[in-house]
Amino acid sequence: FVSHQVEILDWKTKKQLCFLDKVEPNATIREIRLMFHKLYPRWYPARQSIKLDPKGKSLRDEEILQHLPVGTTATLYFKDLGPQIGWTTVFLIEYTGPLFIYFLFYFRMPFVYGLDERFTSSPHPVVNLACICHSFHYIKRLIETVFVHRFSHGTMPLRNIVKNCLYYWGFAAWLAYYINHPLYTPPSYGKKQIYFAVIMFLLCEAGNFSIHVALSDLRRNGSKTRKIPYPTKNPFTWLFFFVSCPNYTYEVGTWISFTIMTQCVPVGLFTLLCFIQMTIWAKDKHYTYLREFKDYPSLRMPIIPFLL
Amino acid sequence: HPDIAITDNVLHFKAQGHGAKGDNIYEFQIEFLEPVEPKPVCRVTQRQLNITVQKKESNWWERLTKQEKRPLFLAPDFDRWLDESDAEMELKEKEEEKINKMKIESRVPKDPFKHLKKGYLVMYNLVQFLGFSWIFVNMTVRLFILGKDSFYDTFHTIADMMYFCQTLALMEIMNSLIGLVRSPLIPAVMQVFGRNFILFVVLGSLEEMQSKPVVFFVFYFWSIIELFRYPYYMLSCIGIEWKPLTWLRYTTWIPLYPLGGLAEAVCIIQSIPIFSETGKYSLGLPNPLNVTIQFSFLLQIYLIALFLGVFVNFRHLYKQRKQHLGPKKRKMK
Numbered sequence: 001f002v003s004h005q006v007e008i009l010d011w012k013t014k015k016q017l018c019f020l021d022k023v024e025p026n027a028t029i030r031e032i033r034l035m036f037h038k039l040y041p042r043w044y045p046a047r048q049s050i051k052l053d054p055k056g057k058s059l060r061d062e063e064i065l066q067h068l069p070v071g072t073t074a075t076l077y078f079k080d081l082g083p084q085i086g087w088t089t090v091f092l093i094e095y096t097g098p099l100f101i102y103f104l105f106y107f108r109m110p111f112v113y114g115l116d117e118r119f120t121s122s123p124h125p126v127v128n129l130a131c132i133c134h135s136f137h138y139i140k141r142l143i144e145t146v147f148v149h150r151f152s153h154g155t156m157p158l159r160n161i162v163k164n165c166l167y168y169w170g171f172a173a174w175l176a177y178y179i180n181h182p183l184y185t186p187p188s189y190g191k192k193q194i195y196f197a198v199i200m201f202l203l204c205e206a207g208n209f210s211i212h213v214a215l216s217d218l219r220r221n222g223s224k225t226r227k228i229p230y231p232t233k234n235p236f237t238w239l240f241f242f243v244s245c246p247n248y249t250y251e252v253g254t255w256i257s258f259t260i261m262t263q264c265v266p267v268g269l270f271t272l273l274c275f276i277q278m279t280i281w282a283k284d285k286h287y288t289y290l291r292e293f294k295d296y297p298s299l300r301m302p303i304i305p306f307l308l
Numbered sequence: 309h310p311d312i313a314i315t316d317n318v319l320h321f322k323a324q325g326h327g328a329k330g331d332n333i334y335e336f337q338i339e340f341l342e343p344v345e346p347k348p349v350c351r352v353t354q355r356q357l358n359i360t361v362q363k364k365e366s367n368w369w370e371r372l373t374k375q376e377k378r379p380l381f382l383a384p385d386f387d388r389w390l391d392e393s394d395a396e397m398e399l400k401e402k403e404e405e406k407i408n409k410m411k412i413e414s415r416v417p418k419d420p421f422k423h424l425k426k427g428y429l430v431m432y433n434l435v436q437f438l439g440f441s442w443i444f445v446n447m448t449v450r451l452f453i454l455g456k457d458s459f460y461d462t463f464h465t466i467a468d469m470m471y472f473c474q475t476l477a478l479m480e481i482m483n484s485l486i487g488l489v490r491s492p493l494i495p496a497v498m499q500v501f502g503r504n505f506i507l508f509v510v511l512g513s514l515e516e517m518q519s520k521p522v523v524f525f526v527f528y529f530w531s532i533i534e535l536f537r538y539p540y541y542m543l544s545c546i547g548i549e550w551k552p553l554t555w556l557r558y559t560t561w562i563p564l565y566p567l568g569g570l571a572e573a574v575c576i577i578q579s580i581p582i583f584s585e586t587g588k589y590s591l592g593l594p595n596p597l598n599v600t601i602q603f604s605f606l607l608q609i610y611l612i613a614l615f616l617g618v619f620v621n622f623r624h625l626y627k628q629r630k631q632h633l634g635p636k637k638r639k640m641k
Binding site: 178179181183184185188262263264265266 | 594598
């Protein structure tokens with residue numbers, strides 16, 4: 001039994017920030033983070049990026065000291081990631097915003113459409129339907145955040161929340177403005193268009209929920225290792241045969257159906273941006289899967305079956 | 309430590325060495341046939357000592373030493389021996405290598421359309437140069453004759469030619485796209501679209517804008533810049549470089565480009581109220597798309613983009629200028 005020593009240097013200045021004596025060889029990085037936090041209370045573990053190389057990737061909590069290429073005296077580098085915020089908190093804030101902002105426009109608050117139109121309601125049933133669907137979507141997302149999702153990274157930098165909120169809340173306001181406007185024009189193909197859109201919406205929301213449940217089941221025991229998701233008995237999960245990230249596929253489907261339902265250009269624009277963003281995320285995930293698993297199903301595409 | 313010196317054209321050498329007969333002091337002297345530089349260069353290794361002596365005058369010697377008989381201890385190293393005929397042969401070899409290289413280079417497939425492409429580019433640049441010269445001369449003459457009054461009907465007289473030149477400028481994008489010209493695509497696209505937006509949309513579609521004095525300045529700045537740019541391109545296509553033109557092309561933009569940008573900005577600012585009032589290119593509610601498009605708002609965004617674009621482009625052009633003009637300056641020093 002040889003006890004190790006760990007010195008932690010600042011990644012930029014290379015100044016020694018701390019020297020840990022008598023560290024057990026099977027200590028995890030999580031434990032080292034806790035020890036570092038004791039010496040520097042303002043740098044809580046989630047904020048610490050500990051790496052082997054000043055320009056390298058951050059080490060994961062589960063890594064064990066003696067398995068690292070360091071020898072008995074390890075030199076690690078520390079980088080401050082800035083104030084962090086938990087993913088759950090982020091999602092709760094991001095999704096509650098659009099929910100309530102939409103209501104401001106639906107109920108026609110006086111400062112939105114002027115005093116003459118305050119608190120009036122629209123003669124078009126589709127406007128009420130749109131409100132129900134929009135709210136349903138975000139309530140579902142909030143429920144998933146609290147009960148379903150299991151996050152692989154605990155936190156994200158604080159400044160991300162400002163950026164994300166501006167985007168989600170801003171777009172929610174913009175599209176809610178036009179849908180609930182007194183001069184709103186209902187869809188050109190009338191009831192056929194609306195019914196089609198509603199059915200597509202419900203199917204996609206059910207699909208999206210099924211996928212989230214399936215993904216969360218993969219991590220049931222609190223494990224943080226990645227596993228290949230497979231189709232289950234639920235027909236909605238059968239999209240896994242064709243696509244790596246069917247949750248994104250269904251999400252885009254939801255927004256396309258909402259665009260058809262409301263026939264509103266801002267909604268279409270939001271759908272387009274969602275599609276672009278989710279394609280980027282899906283491709284990322286897809287290539288990560290391909291790299292990690294040699295036996296990854298070859299039929300699968302990132303987000304659209306056979307195409308993208 | 310060897311004792312090496314040259315005095316009166318005689319090389320003196322004295323050193324301690326370990327030889328076959330043990331440690332001894334070795335020395336010799338050599339008097340050179342013709343004058344040599346008094347400072348020899350010495351390099352010592354484990355097994356030998358290299359002394360390099362430089363001739364005062366570069367020419368071929370009959371022999372090394374002044375005395376006619378070669379000293380017994382002196383033996384030529386024929387690996388390094390060089391006499392007149394040898395040197396000539398070396399030169400000839402070098403020349404042959406050069407000719408071979410050129411032959412290999414010319415074996416690379418020649419572009420059959422090379423002359424056609426060059427001809428087209430020269431024609432394009434020439435036509436543009438003539439067009440903008442016509443615009444510039446016309447505007448200058450009218451300025452002298454009519455003074456400030458020429459500002460108000462600049463558009464009326466010049467627009468057709470400007471439409472022609474700027475429509476033709478779309479070819480510049482095509483040239484960059486198909487690789488005919490080595491310049492990057494995006495700056496070309498930005499320049500052509502930026503100018504055409506002002507010309508066709510902001511000025512062309514609003515009669516009220518066409519009689520404003522700012523039009524004179526926009527057209528004038530555009531044409532002066534092109535007066536230098538197109539001839540420079542024409543000459544560089546043929547492979548000629550006229551240094552004063554290069555200097556002008558890479559210097560005149562410094563006042564002209566920002567001024568041109570300023571004139572365009574004034575154009576947009578003046579047009580915003582007109583677009584607001586007339587609602588041209590704008591879409592209001594109710595409409596089946598359920599969106600409102602306010603062209604005047606889009607113009608305001610465009611204005612910000614214009615300032616940013618001019619700023620970024622200015623830095624890029626300045627770097628380009630340093631590349632093309634800089635190194636020569638250093639040589640002159």
